[in-house]
Amino acid sequence: MYVRSLALAEVLEIVPQKFEDERGFFSETYNEREINRIGLTLTFVQDNHSYSVHKGVLRGLHYQLPPKAQDKLVRVVKGAILDVAVDIRRSSVTFGQWVALEVAADRWNQIFIPKGFAHGFVTLTDHTEVIYKVSEYYSPEHDRSIRFDDPAIGIAWPSSIGELILSEKDRQAPPLSMATVFE
Numbered sequence: 001m002y003v004r005s006l007a008l009a010e011v012l013e014i015v016p017q018k019f020e021d022e023r024g025f026f027s028e029t030y031n032e033r034e035i036n037r038i039g040l041t042l043t044f045v046q047d048n049h050s051y052s053v054h055k056g057v058l059r060g061l062h063y064q065l066p067p068k069a070q071d072k073l074v075r076v077v078k079g080a081i082l083d084v085a086v087d088i089r090r091s092s093v094t095f096g097q098w099v100a101l102e103v104a105a106d107r108w109n110q111i112f113i114p115k116g117f118a119h120g121f122v123t124l125t126d127h128t129e130v131i132y133k134v135s136e137y138y139s140p141e142h143d144r145s146i147r148f149d150d151p152a153i154g155i156a157w158p159s160s161i162g163e164l165i166l167s168e169k170d171r172q173a174p175p176l177s178m179a180t181v182f183e
C-alpha cells in the first residue's frame with residue numbers, strides 16, 4: 001500500500017496493491033492493520049455508494065459536526081472525480097485552505113479525509129461511482145454544508161467541466177464565514 005500526504009498533511013492519498021493476472025485483478029481495498037501501520041486509528045461504521053449520471057455533478061462541501069464528525073476514505077470504482085478537502089478547524093494554521101486530488105478507477109487511488117475537513121467532489125466523467133467509508137453514522141442533525149464556490153476558500157474547480165449539477169441543499173449552502181466549524 002502506497003501512502004503520501006497531500007499539501008494539507010493530514011489529507012492522504014492511499015493506493016492499495018492490485019494483483020493483476022489473465023483473469024483480471026484482486027485488491028485489498030481496505031485493511032485495518034495496514035491503516036493502523038500508517039498511524040491511523042479508525043473505526044469505519046458505514047459504507048456509502050454514490051452514483052452520478054453526468055460529468056459535472058458537484059456534491060459538497062459537506063461535513064458532520066462533533067460528536068458525529070466523520071473521517072472518510074473515498075475511492076472511485078467507475079470514472080473519475082476531483083476530490084476536495086477544506087480545513088475547517090478554526091485553530092488550524094491552514095484554516096480555510098483546500099487541497100484537491102483526482103481520484104479515479106484507473107488510478108486505483110483513494111483519498112483519506114479526517115474529521116475537521118469539509119469534503120466535496122465534482123465528477124469528471126459520466127456514470128461515476130464513488131464508494132467511501134465513514135467513521136461515524138449519518139446524522140442529519142449534525143450534517144452541515146459550505147458553499148463550493150466561496151471566494152474566501154477559492155477552490156479551483158476545473159473550468160473544463162461546463163455546467164455544474166448541484167442539489168438544492170448545495171446551491172443554498174452558506175459561505176465559510178457563516179458556517180459552524182470545528183474549534
Ligand SMILES: Cc1cn([C@H]2C[C@H](O)[C@@H](COP(=O)(O)OP(=O)(O)O[C@H]3O[C@H](C)C(=O)[C@H](O)[C@H]3O)O2)c(=O)[nH]c1=O
Nearest residue numbers: 048050059060062063072119120121137138139167169
Ligand atoms: C450522506 C448520507 C445521505 N443519506 C440520504 C439523505 C438524502 O435523502 C440522500 C442524499 O443525501 P445527500 O444529498 O446529502 O448526498 P450527497 O450530496 O452525496 O452527500 C454526500 O456528499 C459528500 C461528498 C460527502 O462527503 C458526504 O458523505 C455526503 O454529504 O441520502 C443517507 O441516508 N445517509 C448518508 O450517510
